[in-house]
Amino acid sequence: MKKQHVELINYLCNHKNPITSKELSNALNVSIRSIKNYVNSLNILANEQMIVSSNNGYTIHKMIAAKLLENEETQIPQTSEERSFYIIKQLLVMHSSHLDLFDLCDLLFVSYSTLKNDISKMNKAFSNFHVEFVIENDTIRILGSEKNKRKLVSYVIYEETNNRFMNSDIIKDSFDTLPIDRINSTIRSIFEKYNYYINEFANINLLLHFAIIIDRIKDGNYVNIQNEDFVIENENERALVSDLCNAFEEEFSITFNNSERYEIYMLFKTNANYSLPSSQETLRKIVGSEIIEQALHIVEKVNDFYYINLDNENFLTPFALHLKNLVLRAQNQTYTKNPMTQSIKTSCPTVYDIAIYISLELMEHYNIHINEDEVTFLALHVGAEIERQKTNDSKLKCVLFCPDYMKISTQIYNQLLIEFGNQIDIIKTITVEEDLKKYSFDFCLTVIKLHEKIHQDVLLIPPFLQAHDKAEIYNLITKISNNRKNQILKHQFHQFFSKELFLENPKVDTKEEVLHMMTEKLVDLNLVDESFEEKVLTRENAAATAFGNIAIPHAMKMEALKTCISLCVSKKGIRWGSQSVNVILLVAINKADKSIFHELYEALVALFSKEEVVNQVKECTTFQNFKNLVFEYINMDDEE
Incomplete structure (x- = not known):
């Protein structure tokens, strides 16, 4: 819930008589249109008419408001990471130019020193996004290019979804009366029969939509029949869609009308062959130009306001199909019950907030009401697209x-x-x-x-x-994958390595001794916390990280305050279990950089698996020697 939402609730609760939109506008220092949007948003969040509008103004049901505020208080960020995400969303998603530190302390229930410590950690954790959180006159603001700010807020929203939209278990829990595994098996077998590729995301997307369609038809709800003359021209595609529909009609004793078969065809095109240019024109025939224009308008607005790019056919095709039916349902006030409403509403608040934003645009454009269940279906489309983008990144x-x-x-x-x-x-x-x-x-x-x-x-x-x-x-x-990994090392070399973390020929003999020296330095530089050494040793004891003459120790969890690599070279070698190593790369990864961890790790392994590289590295006496050597071999690989 936004700060303005809470202020609006409190203001109305403190007045017995109806309050006009103009008075609320003046009291909250926002436009009258914003007041109208806040009211609609809050009624969606409450899932009932908490704020009632009349000719005299707005009144509020105080018991409903108290319950909503109570639920909101249970969602207060508890950890340093949760607070950092909250601050980023307030600055970038809610478009605040700055935030007052004392207000933040009150909202987050933390001390001033704790908050300042959080902000210090944020500057380390998100340094790879090339942004800076600056404190001036007890306010915080963010510095950085628009492009980098967009990358940061996308990361925060991606983290929030955390695979909640790509999980068949969620579909099973939500549609517990349907045999989801059998539906899934049917989809896969028919795709294989016609030699069509379907990846995991596409499979889950199709599974969800078939569950919704079957559940709706079993309950006696059909989409309006349109485009009776539309024919699937490709014989192979026509046969696939026919087999899918026939299999489910027989399984569930239902009948798909022509409009539903067209929808299933478009879902197939989106998930199996979304990149073929024929699909956009087909979509226009099914939903009409006006719906497509509105869908494109919403995509543009979401990108402007939330920095999430939904402009691709993977999102637009199923979204436009859903939009057409949503508008029809809302106009006839026949809404679809969504069994996933509560879990998505509480676990993915930003995605849900985007869905509310979309619903407000639709309500204003079509003069309709959209309830909480329908908002959650919109959230499913947005969240699923975010998951797809993460999968393909x-x-x-x-x-x-x-x-x-x-x-x-x-x-x-x-x-x-x-x-x-x-x-x-x-x-x-x-x-x-x-x-x-x-x-x-x-x-x-x-x-x-x-x-x-x-x-x-x-x-x-x-x-x-x-x-x-x-x-x-x-x-x-x-070849391209290897070059990409090398480029991570090359372009972000100073992000990972530093002169302060270069250790040459230490006078120690065992891995425990050298790891203690290396982690102690990381702690001194405030790059990891005191528990890092223990976590590295726990991982090391589970399975040694040495191979050949090199070791790449790391902790199981990515909890470093800043991503970095501590380097130790030993000409005589250091005992590492039953072998001796000459090069040790102690990797500390911050969660914000986890997307590059595997490529970074593989790049290090590929580079230092070459015996000639290790032989030269162990002769390095300065950090500059090491850097020159790495760049020399990376450039050699690029030329091959």
Whole structure:
């Protein structure tokens, strides 16, 4: 709940008589339109008419308000991380230019010294985002470029979702009368029958939508029949959708009408072949131009206000389909019950807040009322897209260029994802070479030779892939992945390594002694807490981190105040269990940098697995020697 929401509740609770929107506007120092939005938001949050509007003004049900405020108090941030996320959201999501420290202390129930300590930790923890939290005159504000601020707030919202939208167990709990495992098995087997790739996100997305559709039809609710003359032109796609619908009709003794079959087709296109250019025009035929324009408007507003980019077909297609039916339901006041409402409302408040924002836009545009359950369905779309983006962040971005061969491009697309779906994200299938300039990607696969050179890697492939063609694609993926890992080391070298954390030929013999020296330095520099050494040794005792002449010890949890690597080189070697190591890289990772941890770890392993590198590193007597050596080998790999 926003600070203004609490102020509005308290103001109305302190007055017996109705209060006009103008008086509330003056009292809270906001616009009359904002007051109207606050009232709508609070009624959604309360799931009933807590604030009633009349010709005389607004009145509030005090018992309902007290219950809502009580629930709000139980959600006060408890840990340093939770408080940091709260501050970031207040500054960036709620667009506050600054925050008063004493007000924050009251809101968060912490002391002034605790809050200042939290802010100091934030500057370390989020340093990789290149922003700074500055305290001036007992207020806090954030400095940094707009791009970096957007990255930070996206990270905070991504962390909040924490895989809550990509879990079949949630669907099972929410639709406990449906055999979710059997529905899931049917979806997978039919996709396999027609040789269509479906990744984990797409599978969960389809599973959720089928659960909703089946549950609604079993309860006697059907979507309005439209587009009776619409036909799925691709024979293979038509057969797949027909098999899916027939299987569920037989399983549940229900009937899908034409509109529902079209929806299922569009969900299939979104989740199996969302990048094919035919889907946008098909969507327009089903939902109409006005719904698409409204969906695009909402995407733009969410990006402006919350810094979350939803502008892709993965989100737009199912969202527009949902939007069309939501508006129809709201106009007829026949709302859909959402069994996941309470869990999403409490566990993902920012995503829920985005959904409320979308619902307010829709209520104003269509002059309709949207209840709490429908708001949660909107939150599901937003949260699922955030999860999809997180899942694909680590994958290489690929564009498939296949001019004028739509059926072949579908076949190639699916074959590529079946073979390489865990490693690549095909962001677009294009038919015109000029379109390559529109997209950001790592490499291009093309069935014909390009006329112009591009700076990304390009691989010419045949329409029908053979074993040697797959091997070439695999080699290209491996090369680009290795270069990406090297670039993390190269471009963020000083973010990870420092002269203060370079230890040369220490006069110790065992791993316990050297780890004590290294962790002691990290503690002195306030990069980790006092428990770090114990956690590193616990991980080390569970399974040694040494291989060859190198060791890369680390803690199991990413709890460092700032990501860093302490380096020790020993020419004579240090006993590490049953072997001796010459290079020790003690890695401390902050949770905010966890997305790069695996690539960083693999880059270190790849670099120091080379015997010639270790032999040269152990001869390094200065930090500069070490840096020069690392850059030399990284540049050599880039040229290969």
